[in-house]
Amino acid sequence: xxxxxxxxxxxxxxxxxxxxxxxxxxxxxxxxxxxxxxxxxxxxxxxxxxxxxxxxxxxxxxxxxxxxxxxxxxxxxxxxxxxxxxxxxxxxxxxxxxxxxxxxxxxxxxxxxxxxxxxxxxxxxxxxxxxxxxxxxxxxxxxxxxxxxxxxxxxxxxxxxxxxxxxxxxxxxxxxxxxxxxxxxxxxxxxxxxxxxxxxxxxxxxxxxxxxxxxxxxxxxxxxxxxxxxxxxxxxxxxxxxxxxxxxxxxxxxxxxxxxxxxxxxxxxxxxxxxxxxxxxxxxxxxxxxxxxxxxxxxxxxxxxxxxxxxxxxxxxxxxxxxxxxxxxxxxxxxxxxxxxxxxxxxxxxxxxxxxxxxxxxxxxxxxxxxx
Numbered sequence: 001x002x003x004x005x006x007x008x009x010x011x012x013x014x015x016x017x018x019x020x021x022x023x024x025x026x027x028x029x030x031x032x033x034x035x036x037x038x039x040x041x042x043x044x045x046x047x048x049x050x051x052x053x054x055x056x057x058x059x060x061x062x063x064x065x066x067x068x069x070x071x072x073x074x075x076x077x078x079x080x081x082x083x084x085x086x087x088x089x090x091x092x093x094x095x096x097x098x099x100x101x102x103x104x105x106x107x108x109x110x111x112x113x114x115x116x117x118x119x120x121x122x123x124x125x126x127x128x129x130x131x132x133x134x135x136x137x138x139x140x141x142x143x144x145x146x147x148x149x150x151x152x153x154x155x156x157x158x159x160x161x162x163x164x165x166x167x168x169x170x171x172x173x174x175x176x177x178x179x180x181x182x183x184x185x186x187x188x189x190x191x192x193x194x195x196x197x198x199x200x201x202x203x204x205x206x207x208x209x210x211x212x213x214x215x216x217x218x219x220x221x222x223x224x225x226x227x228x229x230x231x232x233x234x235x236x237x238x239x240x241x242x243x244x245x246x247x248x249x250x251x252x253x254x255x256x257x258x259x260x261x262x263x264x265x266x267x268x269x270x271x272x273x274x275x276x277x278x279x280x281x282x283x284x285x286x287x288x289x290x291x292x293x294x295x296x297x298x299x300x301x302x303x304x305x306x307x308x309x310x311x312x313x314x315x316x317x318x319x320x321x322x323x324x325x326x327x328x329x330x331x332x333x334x335x336x337x338x339x340x341x342x343x344x345x346x347x348x349x350x351x352x353x354x355x356x357x358x359x360x361x362x363x364x365x366x367x368x369x370x371x372x
Contacts (some may be wrong), residue, residue, distance in 0.1 A: 001112070001301040002332040003043070004080075005073045006024050010062035013037045017364055021334070022355035025326055029339045029367075030359030036336035037117075039364070040306045042335065044115050046070045046085050049093060049104055052306070058089060066090060074111065076301055081112060105147055111290045112141055112295065112303035115286050118312045123284035128261040131188070135260065137192045137292055138188075139297035142298060147187055153182040157253050165251045172244070179256060180237035187228050193294075194226040194262070199289040208325065210284075221266045222283050229259035262287075278318045281310070286324060292331045302331035311337050316344075323348050342367075 002023040009016050014035050019026075030036045037053070038060075044052045045060060061068045067088040074081055086094040095102055097110055114137065116123070123131060139146045148293075160175040201224055209220060230239035239255040240247075247254055264271035264283055271283060289304060296302045314322065323345075326333055337345065339358060358367045 001074060001076045001304065003304060005071075006043060007071045008042045008182070009069045010065035011042050011068055011070070012060060012062060014038055014362065015062065017042075019357070019364060021093075021326055021332070025333045025335065025349075025354045026343060027335045027337060027349075027354065027356045028359070028364070029139065029337055029342055029345075029356065031339055034077070034339075035361035035364075036359060039310050040115065040308050040334055040336060043071055043072070043304065044306055046072050046083055046107075046111055047111040047113040047231075048097070048108060048302075052117055054309075057087070061087060061089060072111065072362055081110065083107070084295075101166045105144070108140065108147070109144060113306060113309070114291055114303050115306040116284060116288055116310075117308040118281060118310055122280050123262075123287055124264045124280045125274050128259075131262040132258075132260055134287065134291065135190050135194065136260070138197060138294065139189045139304075141295055142193050143189055149185055149189075149371070153179070153186055153257065157256065157258060159283055161252045164247055164253070167248065169248075176240045176244075177237070179253065180235070182242055183229075183236045183256045187260075187331060190257065190260065191226065191228065196294050197287070197290050198224055198226075200293050201286060204286055204289055204293070204325075207328070219279055219282055221264075222271060222279075222286075223265050224287065225263045227261045227263060229257050230255040230260075276315075279315045281312075282318060282322065282325075283302065285322065289325065289329055292329060296330060301370055302329070305329070305331045305333045307333065307335045309334050309337070311341055318345070326356075 003021055005333040006019045006021065007017070008014065011017065012035070017039065019039065026041055028036045040062060041051050041053065041060060045057065049057060051057060057276075066361070067086065069087075070085040072083045081109075082098055084094075085094045095104070095107055097106065121181070123134070131138075136146070138149075143287050156175060160172065160179055161170065163172050163175060205220070205222070230236055234242070236256060238254070239289060243255050271280065285307075288307075292302050292305060310322065311319065326335070342356075342358070349356075356367050360367075
């Protein structure tokens with residue numbers, strides 16, 4: 001899968017922008033606040049009706065306007081598709097695929113997009129909620145019924161929490177059973193997905209070692225593990241019953257998939273505490289690449305990958321490693337970087353399957369012709 005054209009009007013500070021990207025790697029350069037991240041947000045919004053920056057979607061609309069329009073044309077295997085989004089501050093969002101109105105779920109299915117934002121955090125140092133979102137994204141694209149199951153589970157947890165806050169225990173057993181049943185189904189899907197992800201993660205690590213044997217030791221030893229959100233030796237129902245007194249004191253449900261997490265380690269230590277920023281970035285990228293490969297195996301095409309501020313905190317020693325890793329993927333990638341990386345990237349990348357753009361006076365300019 002790859003985007004052929006991206007067009008947006010009144011997207012944040014960009015009155016109008018159009019982009020005809022490369023099928024593989026696209027790097028967008030520019031100064032701070034030039035609009036680099038905004039392009040990525042526009043692509044992500046067209047796939048999910050959200051920003052990957054955890055800000056209200058209304059903030060994507062330019063301050064001098066009350067509506068936003070995004071059009072994406074993309075190809076999947078031999079099929080061409082058009083997605084259009086019209087967001088008004090005064091009326092509901094209009095979302096269409098090939099001219100027909102669709103649901104948010106249909107939009108998510110149609111344009112799978114993975115996003116990483118390194119400017120503020122990475123997967124390892126970010127919140128457990130961010131890591132659960134990775135599990136949820138993968139689980140949804142393995143089993144589309146997961147989304148409805150996930151929504152029903154969250155509703156049941158809210159109902160149970162409401163009783164705990166009011167100290168009303170008359171119906172607590174009923175909602176405990178509902179949370180247990182739905183949560184166990186979610187965990188089964190997540191665990192199966194994580195097992196696939198973990199196998200691919202190790203496989204890509206091995207490929208990296210073969211290509212670049214001098215990578216950091218903690219990259220070679222890095223592992224990911226899954227915490228389901230309650231003790232492994234208990235069923236969710238048992239855990240919920242055992243923690244009832246604790247839940248009554250804290251006024252919320254302390255066991256379940258909403259407490260799940262992915263842990264990163266290297267040897268006996270937590271990768272969050274023992275590794276450099278470069279190592280954390282590469283390990284985070286490994287997870288995203290693993291997700292893309294798992295997706296490709298199932299669907300026979302790759303998701304779109306968005307990476308904001310990829311080179312934030314990364315040293316020169318590992319820049320080539322990151323570039324090689326991205327170039328080895330089958331996915332279309334959109335990457336932002338400060339303009340000061342231009343010459344360095346040109347030296348590392350060359351001309352094969354890479355398109356470079358530069359923001360100049362609020363306009364996106366193709367600079368590939370400048371590379372010599």
